[in-house]
Amino acid sequence: MRPEGPSSRALALVWATLVALTGVTIAVSRLRIPGWSVPVALGVAAAKSSLVLAVFMRLRDEDRAFKVMLGVAVFTMAVILGLTFTDVAFR
Amino acid sequence: MTEEGGHGNARASRMGMWLFLFTEMLLFGGLFLVYAVYRRGHPEAFHAASGELSLAFGAGNTILLLTSSLSMALAVAAFERGLISRALALIGGTIGMGLLFLVNKGLEWSVKFGHGLYPGAAVLEARDPGERLFFSLYFAMTGLHGLHVLVGAGVLGAVVVLVRRSGATAERHGPLVENAGLYWHLVDIVWIFLFPLFYLIT
Amino acid sequence: MADAVVTPAAPWRGYLDAPDGRRGIRSWIFSTDHKRIGVLYLWSVLAFFAVGVALGLLMRLESIAPGPTIMSARAYNAFFTLHGVIMIFLFIIPAVPASMGNFFLPLQIGARDVAFPRLNLLSWWVYVTGAVLALLAMFAGGHPPDTGWTFYVPYSVRTDTNVSLAVLAAFVLGFSSILTGLNFITTVHTMRMKGMGWFRIPLFTWGIYATAWVQVLATPIIAVTLLLVVLERVAHLGLFDPVRGGDPLLFQHLFWIYSHPAVYIMIIPAMGIISEVIPAFSGKRIYGYRAIVYSSLGIAFAGYLVWGHHMFTSGMSDTARWIFSFLTFIVAVPSGVKVFNWVATLYKGSIDLSASLLYALSFIFLFSIGGLTGLVNGALAVNVHVHDTYWVVAHFHYVMFGGTGFAVFAGLLYWFPKMTGRMVPKAPAIVAWFLMFAGFNILYLPMFVLGWMGMPRRYYDYLPELQPLHVMATVGSWILAAGLVVLAATLLRALRHGDPAPANPWGARGLEWQTPSPPPTENFEIEPVLGDERP
Ligand code: HEM
Numbered sequence: 001m002r003p004e005g006p007s008s009r010a011l012a013l014v015w016a017t018l019v020a021l022t023g024v025t026i027a028v029s030r031l032r033i034p035g036w037s038v039p040v041a042l043g044v045a046a047a048k049s050s051l052v053l054a055v056f057m058r059l060r061d062e063d064r065a066f067k068v069m070l071g072v073a074v075f076t077m078a079v080i081l082g083l084t085f086t087d088v089a090f091r
Numbered sequence: 092m093t094e095e096g097g098h099g100n101a102r103a104s105r106m107g108m109w110l111f112l113f114t115e116m117l118l119f120g121g122l123f124l125v126y127a128v129y130r131r132g133h134p135e136a137f138h139a140a141s142g143e144l145s146l147a148f149g150a151g152n153t154i155l156l157l158t159s160s161l162s163m164a165l166a167v168a169a170f171e172r173g174l175i176s177r178a179l180a181l182i183g184g185t186i187g188m189g190l191l192f193l194v195n196k197g198l199e200w201s202v203k204f205g206h207g208l209y210p211g212a213a214v215l216e217a218r219d220p221g222e223r224l225f226f227s228l229y230f231a232m233t234g235l236h237g238l239h240v241l242v243g244a245g246v247l248g249a250v251v252v253l254v255r256r257s258g259a260t261a262e263r264h265g266p267l268v269e270n271a272g273l274y275w276h277l278v279d280i281v282w283i284f285l286f287p288l289f290y291l292i293t
Numbered sequence: 294m295a296d297a298v299v300t301p302a303a304p305w306r307g308y309l310d311a312p313d314g315r316r317g318i319r320s321w322i323f324s325t326d327h328k329r330i331g332v333l334y335l336w337s338v339l340a341f342f343a344v345g346v347a348l349g350l351l352m353r354l355e356s357i358a359p360g361p362t363i364m365s366a367r368a369y370n371a372f373f374t375l376h377g378v379i380m381i382f383l384f385i386i387p388a389v390p391a392s393m394g395n396f397f398l399p400l401q402i403g404a405r406d407v408a409f410p411r412l413n414l415l416s417w418w419v420y421v422t423g424a425v426l427a428l429l430a431m432f433a434g435g436h437p438p439d440t441g442w443t444f445y446v447p448y449s450v451r452t453d454t455n456v457s458l459a460v461l462a463a464f465v466l467g468f469s470s471i472l473t474g475l476n477f478i479t480t481v482h483t484m485r486m487k488g489m490g491w492f493r494i495p496l497f498t499w500g501i502y503a504t505a506w507v508q509v510l511a512t513p514i515i516a517v518t519l520l521l522v523v524l525e526r527v528a529h530l531g532l533f534d535p536v537r538g539g540d541p542l543l544f545q546h547l548f549w550i551y552s553h554p555a556v557y558i559m560i561i562p563a564m565g566i567i568s569e570v571i572p573a574f575s576g577k578r579i580y581g582y583r584a585i586v587y588s589s590l591g592i593a594f595a596g597y598l599v600w601g602h603h604m605f606t607s608g609m610s611d612t613a614r615w616i617f618s619f620l621t622f623i624v625a626v627p628s629g630v631k632v633f634n635w636v637a638t639l640y641k642g643s644i645d646l647s648a649s650l651l652y653a654l655s656f657i658f659l660f661s662i663g664g665l666t667g668l669v670n671g672a673l674a675v676n677v678h679v680h681d682t683y684w685v686v687a688h689f690h691y692v693m694f695g696g697t698g699f700a701v702f703a704g705l706l707y708w709f710p711k712m713t714g715r716m717v718p719k720a721p722a723i724v725a726w727f728l729m730f731a732g733f734n735i736l737y738l739p740m741f742v743l744g745w746m747g748m749p750r751r752y753y754d755y756l757p758e759l760q761p762l763h764v765m766a767t768v769g770s771w772i773l774a775a776g777l778v779v780l781a782a783t784l785l786r787a788l789r790h791g792d793p794a795p796a797n798p799w800g801a802r803g804l805e806w807q808t809p810s811p812p813p814t815e816n817f818e819i820e821p822v823l824g825d826e827r828p
Binding site for chain 2: 004005006007008011012014015018019022025026029037038041042044045048049052053055056057062065066069070073074076077080081084085088089
């Protein structure tokens with residue numbers, strides 16, 4: 001059986017963090033640091049979606065099979081992106 | 092004879108849902124790939140075009156969707172504890188915020204259309220090819236995402252009706268509510284990536 | 294080696310009698326019994342195979358002489374497109390997983406059904422919808438699509454033929470394939486009988502499982518790609534239009550990101566069939582069970598790494614070209630492992646040369662030719678020479694038809710007694726095999742030579758000096774067709790008049806053989822005994 005889900009307080013806390021991270025990413029983009037805006041934007045987006053996955057979607061309460069499956073899906077996407085760029089980046 | 096499976100098994104039903112969510116991830120993944128390739132080819136044009144989107148709209152919509160996700164997660168938690176009517180109210184809130192998101196998106200699109208910034212319009216055709224690609228991607232990706240918001244709201248609406256009609260119990264309808272929630276959260280995650288890629292690149 | 298289960302006096306019909314006593318077509322097309330859905334799929338898939346074969350035969354007839362023979366150039370373009378679309382999306386992708394996979398996966402793991410029976414039925418209905426759309430694209434007003442099954446831009450965006458409809462059909466069919474895939478993955482994870490650990494799962498089920506992952510993770514990419522083509526046609530996005538800054542090569546990337554893994558959707562389940570048939574008729578256990586499992590997973594994964602080898606002459610970067618060429622060689626390794634294991638299983642076995650085994654042995658032979666010529670295509674320098682020639686046409690027919698097609702027949706003959714409760718007479722099935730095997734090679738071997746001599750694919754015309762080989766191929770297609778007719782007649786006759794089948798006519802090991810033929814609706818009357826279930 002799965003452990004009981006997160007409490008309302010925990011959920012609200014995650015929500016507050018998500019909103020704060022949105023603020024952070026907007027602020028950083030306004031600074032216009034050349035070369036950094038995209039990595040920061042994507043990094044923050046990754047952090048935000050990890051929170052949603054882990055807590056809102058309760059992935060952290062699931063057994064290992066679910067996590068491995070998500071890993072496979074993400075890895076597949078990464079492979080696809082990477083190999084496409086062996087063409088696009090060197091053309 | 093066999094392990095318990097099929098209809099009654101909540102774990103199986105969640106697993107099926109997660110697998111479906113992976114297909115959604117890869118569906119958008121294909122578009123992100125297209126985006127990545129063209130952004131790499133036209134960084135300046137993407138920057139310029141991105142400046143024409145309204146950050147206020149984008150940020151507001153982000154907060155809306157994040158909040159709708161919170162209310163969905165609260166709904167699932169309430170449902171699990173047997174607080175059915177509270178759960179349904181929270182789902183109603185989620186649906187409302189989703190629809191509001193779509194209204195905003197519609198306003199935003201119509202402003203762009205008003206300025207002739209849509210694929211095939213003369214104004215846009217006269218611009219740099221990179222800007223054209225940016226707006227084509229913008230409409231394709233936010234359009235597909237908007238469609239998912241709409242479907243998600245529809246699914247949630249159906250869940251509310253179903254639960255109301257058949258006198259819900261946490262055991263019987265738990266997986267249904269939870270799966271609908273999973274779908275909603277995924278739609279949120281897609282937006283979490285769309286927002287910076289269209290509104291924040293500099 | 295017949296099992297001890299006695300045939301009851303009133304013929305036992307198992308799941309063929311619906312539990313609620315209903316009869317007729319409605320008891321099938323609305324059934325959620327995985328066995329009935331498997332049979333539905335089998336009929337659908339074989340029907341489209343027949344249509345595809347008919348189109349192929351007509352194309353061969355056209356090519357019997359240079360110049361227009363029985364059709365115009367435009368008609369030929371439509372023919373190879375429809376032949377390709379039908380064979381790929383309507384026949385070969387669902388051929389094994391959705392039909393035999395549906396029927397036997399739950400049986401092999403001792404389950405009562407799949408995890409989501411209603412979703413299973415839905416996937417068949419979605420398939421039918423896609424099929425209807427494909428037929429509409431063919432016969433509705435306007436011109437049938439003429440892009441080839443690959444729908445390459447920019448032509449697919451500009452042509453005035455029914456491309457949008459065909460693309461939509463492929464999109465819908467992809468959705469059906471996804472539903473099947475996620476159903477099977479969940480089933481294998483959650484419904485295996487107690488005690489069946491991962492390394493006791495029969496190899497056919499392993500193959501279907503690995504395939505299901507590819508279905509789930511690759512199909513969405515083609516879905517969104519096809520969506521973009523439609524948007525390109527109706528909303529003029531310009532994403533793939535070079536005139537407007539788009540990159541047509543990106544379409545090719547996206548297309549093959551799905552379609553190359555899809556090649557493994559076609560072949561891995563077929564290999565699963567072979568891994569069941571060979572040990573059953575060698576009177577031995579499979580040699581190297583784990584190696585076969587890992588190689589199935591290996592192929593499923595490596596299948597993602599090689600799509601670029603379809604694009605060597607497209608103007609892709611040199612870096613990408615050598616990387617993809619290198620990776621292509623790697624993907625051959627797990628296939629080689631399997632061939633080795635099958636042959637090692639046969640070695641010193643007590644071989645029962647049934648029709649099913651003959652098809653399986655031809656699979657090994659033909660697939661090896663297809664696979665090895667694939668390595669030739671994969672070599673960058675040679676590819677430039679043979680790209681888009683009949684060499685390639687021969688190569689993929691050897692893999693898809695000689696491989697998967699023959700495996701489908703091997704599996705059909707192997708499991709026919711279980712599915713129908715009837716035995717197939719041996720002699721006519723072997724005659725059919727002989728005709729098919731001979732006809733197949735007479736049809737496709739000359740194509741390798743033709744390609745090497747410079748005959749381009751998708752041409753309805755050719756230089757007169759190429760005619761002898763073309764005539765040979767066309768004659769081969771007739772022999773092959775004769776074999777198919779004999780097989781179809783044999784099976785259809787056996788369906789009514791075949792001898793009643795015992796539970797385990799071959800002395801095979803899978804759990805599906807522990808239940809009567811045909812199985813009862815709930816699959817097992819007495820709990821199957823674990824222990825010897827691996828092939
Ligand atoms: C009797 C059986 C068959 C015959 C006579 C046949 C014949 C042909 C011919 C003549 C072509 C066109 C070659 C060209 O002009 O480029 C072709 C293309 C093709 N065939 Fe077959 N074929 C048969 C079975 C199959 C099967 C079983 C499959 C797959 C499962 C298949 C898949 C394809 C595909 C994908 C193409 C390429 C279509 C395109 O160019 O877009 N064929 N076949």
